[in-house]
Amino acid sequence: MNKKIDHMFTMSRLLVVAGKGGVGKTTVTAVIARASADAGLRVLVVTLDSRPGLAELLGGSPSDGADYDGTMIQTHLGAAKTGSIQMRTVTAGEALQDYLATQGLALLAKRLVSSGVVGVVASAAPGIDDLLVLGKLKHLVGLTGPDGDHDLIIVDGPAAGHAVSFLQAPAAMAETISGGPLRSQAIEVRSMLQDPQKCRVVMVTTPETTPVNELIETTEKLTQSVGVAFAPVIVNGVDISSEVSSLVANGEIPDGVLGDAMRYRATRSALHLQAIDRVHERMAVGSFALPHIATASLQAHDVVVLADIMRKAVGEPA
Amino acid sequence: MSPKKVQSFSDIITTSRIIVCCGSGGVGKTTTAAALAVQAAHTGRRVVLITIDPAKRLADALGLDGLSNDPSRVDLACSGELWAMMLDARSTFDDVIRRESRDLEQQQAILENPFYSNIASRLSGSQEYMAAEKLYELSNDARFDLVVVDTPPSREALDFLDAPQKLMNFLDHRVYRWLVMPARGGLRLLNFAAQPILKTIGRVIGADVLADAVNFFQAFDGIEDGFRQRSVAVQELLKSSSSTYIVVACAHNDTIQEAIYFTEQLAEANINITGVILNRLQPPFGKGSSAASLTAARKADKTGDSAVAVLYRNLAHLRSLAEAQENALKPLLESSSGAVVVRLYQRAEDVHDLEAIAELGRDLVATTTTR
Numbered sequence: 192m193n194k195k196i197d198h199m200f201t202m203s204r205l206l207v208v209a210g211k212g213g214v215g216k217t218t219v220t221a222v223i224a225r226a227s228a229d230a231g232l233r234v235l236v237v238t239l240d241s242r243p244g245l246a247e248l249l250g251g252s253p254s255d256g257a258d259y260d261g262t263m264i265q266t267h268l269g270a271a272k273t274g275s276i277q278m279r280t281v282t283a284g285e286a287l288q289d290y291l292a293t294q295g296l297a298l299l300a301k302r303l304v305s306s307g308v309v310g311v312v313a314s315a316a317p318g319i320d321d322l323l324v325l326g327k328l329k330h331l332v333g334l335t336g337p338d339g340d341h342d343l344i345i346v347d348g349p350a351a352g353h354a355v356s357f358l359q360a361p362a363a364m365a366e367t368i369s370g371g372p373l374r375s376q377a378i379e380v381r382s383m384l385q386d387p388q389k390c391r392v393v394m395v396t397t398p399e400t401t402p403v404n405e406l407i408e409t410t411e412k413l414t415q416s417v418g419v420a421f422a423p424v425i426v427n428g429v430d431i432s433s434e435v436s437s438l439v440a441n442g443e444i445p446d447g448v449l450g451d452a453m454r455y456r457a458t459r460s461a462l463h464l465q466a467i468d469r470v471h472e473r474m475a476v477g478s479f480a481l482p483h484i485a486t487a488s489l490q491a492h493d494v495v496v497l498a499d500i501m502r503k504a505v506g507e508p509a
Numbered sequence: 510m511s512p513k514k515v516q517s518f519s520d521i522i523t524t525s526r527i528i529v530c531c532g533s534g535g536v537g538k539t540t541t542a543a544a545l546a547v548q549a550a551h552t553g554r555r556v557v558l559i560t561i562d563p564a565k566r567l568a569d570a571l572g573l574d575g576l577s578n579d580p581s582r583v584d585l586a587c588s589g590e591l592w593a594m595m596l597d598a599r600s601t602f603d604d605v606i607r608r609e610s611r612d613l614e615q616q617q618a619i620l621e622n623p624f625y626s627n628i629a630s631r632l633s634g635s636q637e638y639m640a641a642e643k644l645y646e647l648s649n650d651a652r653f654d655l656v657v658v659d660t661p662p663s664r665e666a667l668d669f670l671d672a673p674q675k676l677m678n679f680l681d682h683r684v685y686r687w688l689v690m691p692a693r694g695g696l697r698l699l700n701f702a703a704q705p706i707l708k709t710i711g712r713v714i715g716a717d718v719l720a721d722a723v724n725f726f727q728a729f730d731g732i733e734d735g736f737r738q739r740s741v742a743v744q745e746l747l748k749s750s751s752s753t754y755i756v757v758a759c760a761h762n763d764t765i766q767e768a769i770y771f772t773e774q775l776a777e778a779n780i781n782i783t784g785v786i787l788n789r790l791q792p793p794f795g796k797g798s799s800a801a802s803l804t805a806a807r808k809a810d811k812t813g814d815s816a817v818a819v820l821y822r823n824l825a826h827l828r829s830l831a832e833a834q835e836n837a838l839k840p841l842l843e844s845s846s847g848a849v850v851v852r853l854y855q856r857a858e859d860v861h862d863l864e865a866i867a868e869l870g871r872d873l874v875a876t877t878t879t880r
Contacts, residue, residue, distance in 0.1 A: 194663060209597050211534065212533060212534015212535035212536075212537060212662050213533075213534055213535015213759070213764070214535060217763070225605075242747035243696075243763075244762075244763055245768070290857075296709065304533065315786070367623075367718070368717075368718060369717060371712060372712075399859055400566075400859050400861070401564045401566060401567075401859060401861065402565070403566060404564070404565060405565075410563075430824065432826075434819045434823075435819060435820075435823050438816060438819060438820070443816055446796035446823065447822065448794040448797075449820045449823075449824055451794055452794040452820075452823055452824045452827050453820055453823055454857070455792065455794070455827070455828075455857050456823050457826065459857060462858070462859070464858075485826060485829060485830045485833070486830075487760050487761055487762055487765075487830075487833045487834045487836065487837035487838075488761070488833075488837055489764035490761070
């Protein structure tokens, strides 16, 4: 069922995780982070809105990684004890201060932020806030590699609708702004997004028709308007019971709740299989199914279990 | 005035004038809002449903093509009427500008300004405000006696309630007052664009972008009063007893936490949640426990009846998930103690056509509400 996901952790320096609300984007971010750290990589997890829960899924405390400087949550992971997970939050305001500082405007940056002028700047041009955040990510990507701080950066991206406008921002700004430092920034970020060795998008979906439809739509939009490459798609929450399905197929259905329960599970299993097949057909880059965990509150130990399944499918990085 | 005590979702759809559906993304808010609207139309009411970015199949089921920012009649055999529309925040904003502008010249100066395009389509809160604006407009439309609105996905329930105020604050911001001021003093744009701080901003974001912003606020000058009055009226409506709030949640810890946060935020704004819809719950299949089914599975293992063991193990699996969900839901039920609660179970098949939505609507009113 899981094909072509080799090298998922090393195919690119930056993985942006995207998917519509409720598909488990944050869970998948945590699973990929844990799996790649267990494979020995030094991972930086970036959240854009300090989404609650992510730090805990990674085994940290709720407040970990909520600030710009970040928190080291896990170290000494993997067989060679080299794997680690650091988490930080990147917001547009802080990215702007950073950016102005690199332009030699550090003092002014403070004044701009405190006077509310940042609000003006952030709303003055389409997507300037997104560009600033992506600019910061590009800077962080520049610091990855054997001699750098991290091997892989994973971003818990914005929800699907926003993912398109978020990743489109640099291309849009490169067109709207006629000159100046932001324009060069936009052009540089755009070329990073279009370089598959530097950046890929991980689309997440649940194995149901409507989310898969939206996944296909979003993927097409991102390909056309951003030119970004994709990592294997993660189909999250897959529940397939082949034993139940084969009993139903053999017509061995008893009356009462036992029969109702098996028909229900078999129908769900068939829907999930169908959805996975559609993702396989439509997404040339491959896909990976994460099994459903029968719980209402996923915990860090569940993430470890799922990460183990993913790591085995990806293999150890060379 | 204190609103009448509602006992069931049947009461909610027959007595409310406005139903606001809140909830985080992916909980099935649009589908449940549609189910409420369909069911209300079946009780004879003339209902209009405002949806925000519905999935394509749902939009198709409701006959929405996204071309119009006005409601169109849904082909539904019922004793009332069902109308639906897909919110187009940009066109709604354009309509507001057209209504409030003093003349055609001002209207054009605003509508054609690139900075305005950005605010209308991207400024945080503008989609929420336009949903509220449309709600206000349709609640005063004699064609309808119930408006059901699906709110934009948000982690802040108050985004929707506060959006009118937030937008006013934005347009009223002292920085903008200050941007517009020199023009009022008769200074030319050129002069004040030469001020050091503006020069610096211009250097970073580009001088033409800044000029658009300044032009926008100058063009906007004078119509804030109309905007403000309207936003006060919209906010009053949202906070009045005419508006009934419903929270939609699924049984996952994160969406439950978000739903609790929503109810707390609404309570702070003196708004009570009238109804809670627990959506896509795992059906428990009978009254027995997962432990009992597991015991039965083990018994079957011993007697070598493997097919029976599979059946009981399957039942145990589904029931244990249902039990875990009920446990996880407890804090939400506590935090919304005054509200009517309804449980909608996950269907074996996806809900995407009008018939399945209508069925969901029947379940909403038929299910006995239990805490």
